[in-house]
Amino acid sequence: METEAATLFQEHRVGEQLQSVKASLLGLLHQLGSLSDGALKERLGPVEKRLMENQARVAVIGQVKAGKSSLINCLIRKPEFLPSDINPWTSIVTQLHFAHPSGQTSGAIFRFFDEEQWYQLATRGGRLGELTDGLLEDYKSEQLFDQVDAMRERAKMRLSDKFEALLGQSHKFNTINSEIMSRYVCAGDCPDTPVKKSVAGRFSDITRAAEVFFEQDPFGCPMCIMDTPGINDPLLIREEITQQSLETADYFVVVLSAHQSLTNVDLRLIRLLKALNQDQIVVFVNRVDEVTASADELEKLRKRVVGQLRRELNGKEVPVILGSAAWADYALTENDEYLDPDVLQDFVQVCGLEEQVEKSTPADLVNAEMRASAYVASGLPKLEEALSDMIYHKAAATDLIEAVTDLENLSRQTIEQTRVRIDNLIREDANAAPILTREEKDQLVILARAQIKSVFKSLKVSAAEGWEELQADLAFTINGYSDNYYETILAEIADLKRGETYQCDLDPLRETLREHYTLAFEAIRNSLVDEIVILNQSLGAEFCEEIRDHMKAVRANTWFLGTLLPKTDALYRTVSLDLTASWLNGLLGFPRGKIRQAVDTASKQFRDICSEMVGKGRSDIETAIERLMGEYIDDVSQHLDVFSEQGKDGKVHTNQENRTRKRTMQQSSNDLETAEMLVETLVEIRSMLEASGGAK
Template identity: 30%
Template sequence: MNLDANIKAGAEPRTASAALLTVGFEGLQPFLKKSKDLRHALVRLGKIGDKATNRAARKLHHQLKHAEPSVTMIGQVKAGKTSLVNAMVGTPDLLPADVNPWTSVVTSLHLNPNVTPQDNAASFRFFDMEEWARLLDRGGRIGELAARAGAEEELEKVRAQVVEMREKSRKRLGDKFEMLLGQQHDYTYVDGDLIERYVCLGDDFEDDTETSEAQGRFADITKSAELFLHRPELPMPLCIRDTPGVNDTFMIREQITIRAIRESRICVVVLAAHQALSTVDLALIRMIANVKSREVVIVVNRVDELPDPMAQIPEIRESIRKTLAEHDGPKDAQIIFTSAFCANAALRGQTDAVDARTLDAMVEWATAEGRLDGRDYSDAQLLWRISGLPAIYAALSERISEGMGQELLDRVAKSAMNLANGLNAQHQVVSRRENDKDLPPLDIAEMDSALNRIEQTAIKAMSDTFDEAIADFHKRLERSHRSFLERATGSLLHHLDTHGEDELWEYDPTGLRILMRTAYQVFGRNAQAGTKKVLLKTAQDYAGLYHRLFDVSDEGFGIESPSAPRIPSPVLLGQTIALDLKGTWWTRWWHKRRGYRNFATEFADIIKAETDPIVDALRGAHAESVREAAMQSLDEFLTEQRAILSRIADQAMSEPDSIGDMIDENTAASKRAQLQQTMADLTGFAA
């Protein structure tokens, strides 16, 4: 067996520009060393054990080696987000930076330093018929809202835009249009032309729609793009998701972006230095307000366009912090100032692309920031360091190491320790039975019965835990929802009493979001505490079974319970609702109503219809996903322990001749020594 054939120092960068990508990832080294040490321990464990143990160790080894943290990029229009993504992956012209506002594609770039069958491949998935029909029939979220509010003029505009988009799509795709919905196109290569065909809309296309490979041919209906790139200079696999933003006509992109953020542990918000963060960007703030501050990194791009970065950057930083504080944004989120232009110039080797005055100003500021340490840099290295890309890599490295990385080490180490404990028990049982021929045979029926009882008890306890936690969550959500509607309607009536019907009334829905987020956090704490309790009790039950059935004598023997799954952020709370929109349709809706009862009743109906889907999703899909993750963790634990105990029983029931070298004194002593050393090594990881 050679589990660790690919554990080696990273390959040398292919070019001088590729070498730039290594700067900033130093913070990953402690995690990577622990991962490597743990993988070596798994190799030893696989060699000590039987084939089943070997397979289990290989599976854990694979999880460590191929772990792929994901980072979701969201941002303002014209902030240079895609140019920044191109710089982060080391290919300046990979993704089209200037895409048509229609595009709604999440592009996931899977960067892998290891050689895999998917090196330099691409996969594009289209919207399915149901998603497309929702857009056509109802005009997306905006169409639903306009119809709900009776904003006929606004609804007609949405319908016209839908028709325009549909006709352009038909012109591009011809008779294949409906057939393509729900399909997936896969390629064994990646280049700019291929990507532009699926994610970038052009204004011109060829007449022959059957054979056209024109720019943006499939962009109207493309939902997601998966690109697989070999990057040997990176220290570990990484996925960077470039999202389409949150401010499209139909709010389709908002929904897509919400899902992308939920699937990642790190969210990078890209702003433009010349527009920083204002109330225009409240959709962005609403979204990141529901993500843990430590999992948010704010990147202010295009600082090369600032006349005086030394003076302006502190002002921009303070302005961003003030805006976040005023609108319930993440507290203490890290803010990094960057220039994708400088980074891409460095990657291209076009070091003269930055004019002397800009370069001098950037160098002065970067020196004050500590990005330059007085060493002699080449022109490309200088541009790269002042660009801020190493600072982004450092921020990602810290968050990966302390978040997803540490959780992965804990999870794998606990499973490895359980494998080792099983082997230890197995050695004791086999040795004892070899030395004492008068021991009664094991009662396999008793073991099966005991395992069934443990499994049934654990599954019922976990199910009861979540039934109780979700029921309490429902009650909290209902109270929050009802309280908000009552307060908002009361505010409306007070406004009408005070100002009459001619002055427009507005109401901030932040209070509702805070109430629902608090309810979700309470649910999360209850769910995690209950899950930990069930997993710990189940581990103790298994340990008792080892002692009872096999008389394991090691005082330090125990079973490691799995960690409770993390609670995903409730990003859905950032979804735009009616009260967030200050457009003309709201004014028209207001002025069409006459009479206090009409105002209050219709307002309450609209807001309830707008917020019901959020409440339903939180107590439904969101809560159930937490339950499913906990049940999956439990199921994997139960399966693991049944397999280990069954192997011990099989060995104990085997005829002496079939035990082979397990009973050879020298071999057994060597394996016991290796096992004890491996268990000692694993203890540090599972602590």
């Protein structure tokens, strides 16, 4: 590859805008931490950690042979790094880390299965089973177990006496290349034969996970690009692991093939993302270089996909990009193995891309115009732009606004604390006592802590009542649906003709339960936020007026609580075989009691799912409340501390003490000016973020 091409053909550094705002916030955070002799450093530590460890996690997902790995190779500007020509028989997700929070910027770690993990994979146990049960028909469960067993046996054959020793272990490399990668993530040409040490696929069946580390380039912020096995894969294991990756990613590139539109398999995947509240999606329709459709027909395809996604995602507009990883690869490497210049030029001309090609054509590059045509037509620049916008807007609505709110609150507190310090210095000049003695301050801290804890305890009690009502409502809905569904089954079975199979459709119940749970979760969350806002306004009402006015600067940051979302993916698990087609094939021979029993069994499973879902939502919100209460108490305690500072009880000051006091007064004045400037800057940043989609 010509190294300069990777730089020349890059209009958008994904995440650059996000990183710019993060850098600004970190700079302001350090300024704030330097005030008041560094008194806020400990309190600012968690805010800094959240900003520093923020990593955009992008999963590239889609059906087999859609070209996911080839597209990733172009996106990361490392053509041929991920194996893309060999059928990847391994069942892993490969995580490519760019500027990992740990600081590691090279090498790789390949982690191996242990016996328990193999068992969980075979039985669909643990979180994996919870997430994926609704996506596979039950008759495939036995097939999945057989495939895991086959993986294990192949690994034994390939590794012989080393097999047992490798279980649960990992291989680490200080440097990494495509040949090493292929040993762990490819099976080679024949997966059922022994593999020599240096040949692709030697460790493929035993590898559970792969992590590879790079510098931040070519991205503008820390990124994790996740290459996933395909959905709708002949090997169900690969599909299982792909589904698991959905919960660990924040953003998704769904890769479709131009040879087919959005299929039922793709729509099922979109629905699961929706249930996980994962609607940060870009769709890339790949391989347009391989189809004979006209540009108009391709545009109709694109619009059809846009419309389908809009319906699935409640009106949300999802970017849908037409492109070709093969064209992007040619632009970066001049590898013309899969290039048909006539098809490329026709596409550029019909789509009206000539002007953009002219702007993108670099000087002094071999075949510059043709490669610029391929780059523009590939859709890669549009994909990078869409990714960058999506990452920034989501971060603006969550992580960045949370950090801004924290910094703004602490800056306002610093302003009030600095004013109190200045007042105390003036009092000291007049030989007056501070506003509070230390004993009085300690009493107020105790009083404020008690008030905060009392309010938060009350919040938990009221929220607990809400969760109990929600669980009862969900159970009532399930029972009512079951009664109606029982009658429906009887009526529909009576109308069946000989040879027909009865199909059970529980999706209406799933959607009803999802809607009920979502509305109730949001109502409980929003009620808690409202109550904490009232606490902000009423805290310390019994304090003396001077202290009470200063206390107005202390505010609990409810932003992160308000951004918690309900997760309903558990509803999409498969409910037992009692209501599947295979059981109902012989249903006409069963008495009505058997049908009732089947419906009741399904109802119990839905009640259990809802109970678990309510418990998880309750735990998430209570964890957020505990964090918020701890930070609030710390802020109040520190704020009250300044009221008992300084004061010499009428002592006559020496010249040295006077000079020290003068320097302290000057420093406090400077701190006050800096803190006021920080508030102004943070307010401007908040307005910018809210205008970018972060308003709540």
